[in-house]
Amino acid sequence: RAQAEKLARNQAPVFIHGESGTGKEVIARHIHALGARAGGPFVPVNCGAISPELMESEFFGHRKGSFTGASADKSGLFQAASGGTLFLDEIGELPLAMQVKLLRAIQERAVRPVGAHAEEPVDVRILSASHQDLGRLVAEGRFRQDLFFRINVITLRVPPLRERREDIPDLASHILARLAVREGGAPRRLSTAALERLQAYDFPGNVRELENLLERACALCEGEEIDVGDLGVEGDCSPLGATAGVEGGTAPVAEPEEGREGQDEVERLRIIRALEQTRWNRSAAARMLGMTLRQLRYRLQKWGME
Structure with a gap:
């Protein structure tokens, strides 16, 4: 809380890192409420919940007739957060193509709606969050290094x-x-x-x-x-929760190991445990884990459990 109060005094981008369910959005709202932009809007968006095909329109807006179904001008999330804070939750889920556009919007403080010929200035503070290690994603080529440096001016870790x-x-x-x-x-x-x-x-x-x-x-x-x-x-x-379980099934929870394989195994066991707790109701398990159904399905497919 003391760190959040310090971060509220300036406008530097803050990256909030913590496991799913630790309260990253609560921290972001706290920073917004204590800062100079408290009177402006706080706009949260889960980057993993937006269809890749609609991301540019959702973030930057679009002009009437710019694509099929665009029957009127529409403002995007950046415009909605003007004068306030835009909270990009699970930013590690953004596709690389969208990361390029997001980087330009943050650097230039301007966005170009889909179908528009000119950029529009926007005044927003960017707070972002993820349960993933963005540094590891950069090393794997799944997250742009320039965007990482732009949003990761200050890191705030939320402990589990x-x-x-x-x-x-x-x-x-x-x-x-x-x-x-x-x-x-x-x-x-x-x-x-x-x-x-x-x-x-x-x-x-x-x-x-x-x-x-x-x-x-x-x-x-x-x-x-x-x-x-x-x-x-x-x-x-x-x-350490070595063999903790709940009604409807038990599953071991391993103590985190070092390295990517150990982290993946801990996450796999955590997801299995949530699925057993919800009797393999994927939607309920995804809510318990703090992720979208799409994110859960991606992990299950990766592990051959779909």
Whole structure:
């Protein structure tokens, strides 16, 4: 939080790096709210959720008649964020062709709508985020180095929930209070044993998984107190989460190894675990993991699991 407050004082591009579900957008909104652009719009966009064919139009807008279906002029995300902040979530998912156009827009502070003959000036601050290691993507030729340097002026790392277990009681209380407002009742509370179980759990899905777990516990809980049995977290819940599992299936979670192969294996096990938790409902698993269905399918295809 202290780092976010410092970053809010200037307009330098910030890259927020952290695992899925750690709250990268929350951090971005906090930076925006504390800065000089707080009175302007905050426009978040998941770069992995936009069809590659529509990206240029979505980002920069288009002119009437510029392509089939363009029945009127349309402003893009850059224009919508004018005077405020444009948050590019999962920027590592952008195709290389779009990365070139994005780089020019950031450098020139201007965009050219599809079908237009001239560029239009835009005034936005760029905040970006990804759970991927952009430096590794650059080395693999999957992300442009010049764009990497442009957006990565300052890096803010958001630690996973397993590295800040002391936050779990406050986060759980906040989530339960928010659920109570939505349901129109009094907030449920966690038993001492349930809270201890949560603090021992590894949370591969981070804060988003904690939210899902507590929402399910509230639905299954009979009384006002959530106990261990309502959480659905079973097995050995040691700090490393070696064999943690939930109702509907268990899967081992490996301790991260060094190198790309180790990272891929950890991610594969995390995805398998989410699929087993949701009984192989891919849409639900993607939400739990903090990724789009398209991103999940890409990984399953890569591993021959589609």
